[in-house]
Amino acid sequence: MTPPAFAPIGLRFEDIDKRYGGIYALRRVSLTIGPGECVVFAGRNGSGKTTFLRIAAQLVRPSAGKLSFSCASPNEETPAIRAGFVAHATMVYDELTAEENLLLFSRLQGTPKPENRVAALLEEVGLSERRASLVRTFSRGMRQRVAIARALLHEPAVILMDEPATGLDPQGVSWLAETLRRLRDSGRTILMSLHGESEIASLGTRAIRLDGGSVVADTRTGATFRSILTFADV
Amino acid sequence: MSLLSNTAVLLGKELRTEFRSRELLTTTFIFILTIIVLFSFTFDPTSDESRRFAPGLFWLAFLFASSLMLQSCFLREQPNDTLSALRLSVSDPFSIFLAKLAANALFLLLTELLLLPFFTVMYNVPVLPVLHWLALVFFLASLGISIAGTALSAISAQARMRELLLPLLMLPLLTPILVASAEATKALLDRAPYVPWAGMGFLTVFDVVFLTAIWLFGEYLLEE
Structure with a gap:
């Protein structure tokens, strides 16, 4: 297997708060995303998924807390990160x-x-x-x-996607799932927000649910993973 | 080096989209032409009267027209969130400002040069002997309007009452440019024309100070 042409990158969110006026979009979110992980974020509308991804893309500055990036090898210096970002709007x-x-x-x-x-x-x-x-x-x-x-x-070594299947037909969703599978297998770190179970969601190696701007569930295991996406446990 | 190459790429994009739609140039041109024609017929000035008040009228029309032009400068990045895409792509956010203000200055300059013949005919003021000095005043004033206007456009685009906010911020701030460029133009159109060094010096200082301010603080204006 040929090594990737980039250093896999991890992300560390420490006590991240984001306020818009008096309203908290994110409240004390602490997460460590390992290099090469494929994380699916689930949550109701307004739960903070988009804000979280925009902070990860460094488009939004958190009101409090810190975001840092790390390489898979601790000896390597972390390069300037330029994430690939797919947002709600087409950009x-x-x-x-x-x-x-x-x-x-x-x-x-x-x-x-x-x-x-x-x-x-x-x-x-x-x-x-x-x-x-x-x-x-x-x-x-x-x-x-x-x-x-x-x-x-x-x-990019880090890919952030906010509901990436929006507007895609079934063939488009299959194409995207295949593309993401290839990217995940090549060691890229992927964070995406999704609604419900899908071909794309099944690529995730970890599922996190946000509610009211806080992390309320975080798992890597099968049954809980599904319930996070489908809200079956709520 | 990447600042200049990014600016050149973005300037190309600004020019391409504008020349494809001709939205700003057409609106600005027609707005100013209407004012020039209207005032010429209303006052029917003699040549001496024209030399006294036409420069002020000319620059006032450009000030209002530029607020129309600059309004959409950052607003049109909003529907598809393209400003975020630019911020993620450029190595220095100053290049976004630099490209936008260069494009705005070019559009203003182009409109001024296109309207100059109409102005000359309607107000009976000969401009050919001082055309090169006039072009320099146009350049410095257009640059000043674009530099300050682009920064204010970035601020107002994120506000709720954005259509109201830009003129409210821009018109008082650009009044010194309006005064200096009108005085400089008046000096050049005088029966005994002279080079308005003070006015041109003021315009240069204004341009340098505001450009430096954007270079230092522009990044914060682009943040969400």
Whole structure:
């Protein structure tokens, strides 16, 4: 087996609080995510999943507490982390074509040979034939494919996905599950928020449920894992 | 180096999207042209009167038009959360500001140059002998309006009453630029034109101070 071209990264959240005005979105969340783990976050609407992922992406600064990253090997210095992030919104420009969007972000990230990388990703997400179409002419599912391609452009060691199957048809969900399986098996750390059991949820090696901004369940075992996703124990 | 390359890539994106939609340029151009034409017919000024008040009118029109133009600068990043994608991609958030303010300055400058012939004809003021100095004043003033306006646009885009907030913050802050550029333009359009060093010096200092402030604190303006 060939070693990964990147150092697997772990994340450590220490007593994270996030307040918006007087309302707590997250309250004293402490979690350690090991390098290469695939963690599924479940929880009702407003439970804090999105805020948690945005803090992990370093888009939102916590009101209190600390987020740190660590390498699998303690001797290695942790590089600057640039996570691949798929959010609720597509995070791509409607007025640009699929290819222009991906080229824009790959050039900003300094991806070597951006044209080749973009062509390969467009092929992978099944949008090669529509590469020159404006994103605003795409269906929601096609936009989501562009969003996923954008997040994977720089082959990130940490992948964060907020309900990544939104808008995808069954074939799209299968494609995403297969892609995530490959990424997980290559040692990437994956954090994703999902609703209920699915092909994608079954890839998780750990399930965490948030409620009212706090972690209320955290498991790696089969039966509890399912109950966290389906709320069967609530 | 990555700051400059990121800025160049983002500037290319700003220009491409604008020239594809022509949304801002068309609105700004028509708004200012309407004001120029309307005031010309209403006051029917003589050449001497034009030299006295037309520069003020010209820059006032640009100030209002720029608040229209700058309003959407960060707002249009919101529907698809593309600002987050940019923040995750660039190595220095200052490049986002730099690209946006450069694009805004270019759009303003382009509008000014396109409207200059109309202004010359409607107000009967010859600009050809001082065109190069006028272009420099336009450049410095457009840059100043864009630098301060882009920063304020980033602030107001995150507020609840954003449409109201930007003009409220921007118009008082840009009044010194308006005064300096109107005075400088007036000096250049005088019957005995002279180079307005004081006005141009003020515009340069304004640009440098505000650009430095954005360089130092701009990152915080982009945070959620």
